[in-house]
Amino acid sequence: xxxxxxxxxxxxxxxxxxxxxxxxxxxxxxxxxxxxxxxxxxxxxxxxxxxxxxxxxxxxxxxxxxxxxxxxxxxxxxxxxxxxxxxxxxxxxxxxxxxxxxxxxxxxxxxxxxxxxxxxxxxxxxxxxxxxxxxxxxxxxxxxxxxxxxxxxxxxxxx
Amino acid sequence: xxxxxxxxxxxxxxxxxxxxxxxxxxxxxxxxxxxxxxxxxxxxxxxxxxxxxxxxxxxxxxxxxxxxxxxxxxxxxxxxxxxxxxxxxxxxxxxxxxxxxxxxxxxxxxxxxxxxxxxxxxxxxxxxxxxxxxxxxxxxxxxxxxxxxxxxxxxxxxx
DNA sequence: AATGAAAGCTTAACGCC
DNA sequence: GGCGTTAAGCTTTCATT
Numbered sequence: 551x552x553x554x555x556x557x558x559x560x561x562x563x564x565x566x567x568x569x570x571x572x573x574x575x576x577x578x579x580x581x582x583x584x585x586x587x588x589x590x591x592x593x594x595x596x597x598x599x600x601x602x603x604x605x606x607x608x609x610x611x612x613x614x615x616x617x618x619x620x621x622x623x624x625x626x627x628x629x630x631x632x633x634x635x636x637x638x639x640x641x642x643x644x645x646x647x648x649x650x651x652x653x654x655x656x657x658x659x660x661x662x663x664x665x666x667x668x669x670x671x672x673x674x675x676x677x678x679x680x681x682x683x684x685x686x687x688x689x690x691x692x693x694x695x696x697x698x699x700x701x702x703x704x705x706x707x708x709x
Numbered sequence: 710x711x712x713x714x715x716x717x718x719x720x721x722x723x724x725x726x727x728x729x730x731x732x733x734x735x736x737x738x739x740x741x742x743x744x745x746x747x748x749x750x751x752x753x754x755x756x757x758x759x760x761x762x763x764x765x766x767x768x769x770x771x772x773x774x775x776x777x778x779x780x781x782x783x784x785x786x787x788x789x790x791x792x793x794x795x796x797x798x799x800x801x802x803x804x805x806x807x808x809x810x811x812x813x814x815x816x817x818x819x820x821x822x823x824x825x826x827x828x829x830x831x832x833x834x835x836x837x838x839x840x841x842x843x844x845x846x847x848x849x850x851x852x853x854x855x856x857x858x859x860x861x862x863x864x865x866x867x868x
Numbered sequence: 869a870a871t872g873a874a875a876g877c878t879t880a881a882c883g884c885c
Numbered sequence: 886g887g888c889g890t891t892a893a894g895c896t897t898t899c900a901t902t
């Protein structure tokens with residue numbers, strides 16, 4: 551197997567363990583990680599710093615409850631763009647506050663947006679804006695009636 | 710309107726400020742939050758504890774980079790279930806490791822799944838399992854060719 | 869609810885291996 | 886790359902208001 555990576559060395563099992571721990575609790579103390587992995591905390595400190603620098607760890611966040619905060623109207627909007635302009639339109643739509651996700655997708659439409667707002671009124675307002683947007687030919691919306699699961703964590707156990 | 714809430718009182722502007730700070734950096738020190746909001750750090754400590762207890766803060770997490778970790782095949786799968794069984798099927802599908810989201814939606818299908826795997830082979834394997842699942846009548850899959858935006862943060866600035 | 873102060877931990881930087 | 890040490894800073898508790 552050839553080493554065709556950039557500058558980023560490949561991560562080892564210790565790094566993967568650190569990522570798993572921090573993904574499930576981003577506030578775990580370095581000293582606690584060191585204890586669990588039976589290593590010095592200066593070592594863990596250096597590895598975490600390197601994982602952050604290489605970009606494996608993008609950021610740390612508190613995960614808030616959308617329902618309690620009243621921001622729990624979710625809709626998925628498929629968008630058909632004028633020929634060949636989907637990337638440009640995607641970038642533009644990504645700037646909207648209510649748009650949480652933008653994907654270029656296969657199928658009858660070109661883009662899929664995940665939109666999150668407080669009330670259905672806000673959704674209807676967004677769809678008006680969308681309809682008038684440059685490069686948008688048509689759209690089709692599916693509203694989420696109930697979110698059964700919503701979990702951004704990555705499965706680091708590789709099968 | 711009857712008071713059918715538990716014990717949770719409504720949150721004030723200070724609480725919202727704390728949530729904003731922790732949503733954008735979950736590792737911000739309590740003492741740093743105290744400095745920014747010009748309050749004692751014992752006060753911030755107590756408020757954060759209460760926000761956690763009430764459920765406004767669900768958890769703290771490191772956000773990892775799916776691309777660097779090679780878990781970057783995303784697909785959206787719409788599922789039609791046998792009449793009236795969508796909730797039950799939704800719960801069951803939510804248990805799969807590769808399923809990040811499950812929504813009950815309006816439209817021609819009943820459920821929308823967001824699926825994330827390492828390779829297209831894993832996706833095809835998942836779709837096989839799905840097709841044989843109890844209560845699943847048919848499904849339609851759109852693969853994400855490029856994720857332009859993917860951000861789970863809530864907009865706490867309320868318009 | 870909010871606070872200052874004190875005790876116990878944690879982080880981050882250093883030099884050594 | 887990994888480690889122990891150490892100073893600075895942080896969290897957590899508690900008595901006071």
